[in-house]
Amino acid sequence: MAVQNSLQITSSCAYDDDGRAKRTGTLWSAASHIITAIIGSGVLSLAWSASLLGWIAGPLSLLFFAIVTYIFSSLLSDCYRTLDPVSGKRNYSYRDAVRTYLGQKRTWLAGFLQYLNLYGTSIAYVITTATCLRAILKSNCYHKYGHKAPCHYGETLFMVLFGVVQFFMSFIPDLHTMAWVSVVAAIMSFSYSFIGLGLGIAKVIENGTIKGSITGVPTSNAVEKLWLVFQALGDIAFAYPYSVLILEIQDTLKSPPPENQTMKKASMISVSVTTFFYLCCGCFGYAAFGNDTPGNLLTGFGFYEPYWLIDFANACIVVHLVGGYQIYSQPIFAAADRWFPRRFPDSNFVNKFYRVKLPLLPMFQLSLFRLCFRTLYVISTTGIAILFPYFNEVLGVLGALNFWPLTIYFPVEMYFVQKKIGAWTTKWIVLRSFSFICFIISVLGFVGSVEGIIKEKLSS
Template sequence: MEVKHELENSLLVDDDGRTRRTGTLWSCIAYIITAVIGSGVLSLAWSVAQLGWIAGPVAMLCFAVVTYVSVVLLSDCYRYPDPVIGTRNYSYMDAVRVNLGKTQTCICGLLQYLFMYGIGIAFVITTSTSMSAIQRSNCYHERGHNARCECEDTLYMLIFGAVQIVTSQIPDFQSIEWLSVIAAIMSFAYSFTGFGLGFTAVIENEMIKGSITGVPASTGTKKLWLAFEALGDIAFAYPYALILLEIQDTLKSPPPENKTMKKASMIAIFLTTFFYLCCGCFGYAAFGNNTPGNILTGFGFYEPYWLIDFANACVVLHLVGGYQLYGQPVFAFVERWFSEKFPSSEFVNNFYDIKLPLLPAFHINLFRICFRTAYVVSTTAIAAVFPYFNQVLGLLGALNFWPLAIYFPVEMYLVQNKIEPWTRKWMVLRTFSFGCLLVSIAGLIGSIEGIVSAKFG
């Protein structure tokens, strides 16, 4: 066992001393799709059902446009003060710090890492429901669709948590490109499956179910809460602003990183919107008022059971990578902070090479093992206490949508481009931000009401 005080850097480094960036347009698209197409896609049919045939698809298209506008604004903040030749900002918080100052950086950091932590909780919930769905699908196939096929989600949460404890030891964001590619492939697989099952069900029904106003509710107030919660779910399914700059930092240049990011985002958002519309609309068309909260685990579909199993297995594999995509920035931030705070601590800073027979050498750090394990354990525990799929997604989507995907990108763009108050562009961007704030508040209210009703109702 060999002790080292720091990781050895690659001989290939950029002019800023960091490992040379090798990311391309296609690896960037893979990262984005991994980040965007996740558990949110599974709730879109339910969201369309709550909003109806007009408001549902329109809402998804609007969120796609808003997300791309956010990308355009934020990608120019990767370098400061010039978006092409300025100094790099390696993370979202770095960009906020140089543009907006220390106070807003603290607020941004709190929101960003809270949301990433919440994403981990949501992924644990989604994975456990998908794994449970595989077990129930096989049970229904063997014993009939009316059989009582109960299973315990907590066990599957623990299994997923154990897997994440291992994969969380991957050193850094740059090292998970292969995992992101696999996860992106899995995203397409279960999105296509959801779309195909919905399309097939519409053909078999020989009719399109649903209505202009969506699923009726017992009262007008309840309908409003459900519509707000649906907006939160759609908001969760789109924005990836909080890790956009981390993804952009993997890109090689030339061409300029912001140009590649905008192009990759346009392609990725177009593809994801197409899948979202297909999954959401065909799911609602197939089941109408009976549309389940999770299109692959709510058992609107029973057969072919092996296809249901395959799609849910793809969800699980995708979320193994998705969890790391959102977890690695948190790991990097905490570990960097502790390293700077305790530079003489061997527990925090020492690395050890451990060689096992027939395996490559492992480069481990005791603090990394302890912190990352505790992080995974805590997300798993909270998911077990609040296992409410649609409500948790809506809450996270509403919390993330305005502050991280809209407010900070708009404010940084205004500062970096020195846009004067009350000019036309200033008014447009402020109005845009305020409108998104109202949507975010609506989604937050609806999701909180849903969680309270599910837990105590």
């Protein structure tokens, strides 16, 4: 009897209240996931965005998006459990929460927008990685032959190589088993952010003056300036993209304490740290180059020397984006792994798993469906990146698509249902008005970025 009771206790300790394997995530693993998700290719375009907005609107825009992201991610984290924050039913993903609070119709819309954003971010990471690898070769070339040398390199080969790496990385089973990837990626994030900040400060000291102006980069006409400002807002919005992942990350956390409390602390830590880096990198980058600020701070070659530091920074970005690609891809993989077995319960192609052992890696299980789906996913993101390799414009489109619907609209609507906020009450009016303002910002950012892509495509 004692042995049987001991086995039952041990077994119950291995599972959570929903029957799934015990979650082991902590405040710091959640913060690592968030930092990996936030500090990505978006940080590299912030100096360019600041240069378009100027010394007042640039920093204020960064602070605005940071505060908004934290507030509304906190609302979203309260939606992880229904009714009770300790014992309520879990919503494992963003779509599950929308389904619980808002019904099936809006679930389809939320799912489409979320997966479109995750998929688009994966494409952006392919573009950024290729840009960084090309920058390493150009840096070495400029160092060897001079800054005026014709050092031109294509990006397609680098995108294909990144796709090959992601083909193997994509067989990490799920988000729960890749905390180590996020830790490494977060370390890389801090590394290249510090380097960008240090180079910006050094350039300002070398110049002996702070460049830039209140109104930002001048243009030939007001219409062109408006398009660029809208695009800059889209790029800044892209720099805070983790709302689409918050419930997936929260689902990795152990309890007690309640998961929403841990998640809010992790969000506060992560958003505070990243905003500090964003302000420093964006402002010092603009102060260093003024109207000549490059679209990508570490690959636009405002900095040439020390070339080995430029190489190291870009290598850090590549390592980070290898992990970041997986952070954004795993929710799509998980959704496919859930949906297809339910749709085809008798299919061996979908449901039969094989044990696979690769050198230097632990044994894992793999189905033919998982092999094909994840391979096609990597191929498609790589292929689209090759067709549209426009860094700033692609980031702007993705930021605009993500910001209003996923960061503002759905969290607000779920908050109304959860807290039973009546129509035309003070909270209802304030949140609805703010949501409308953010909708306008998103539309402007989207239009400006699409206009930029069209212009780049026509000129290429």
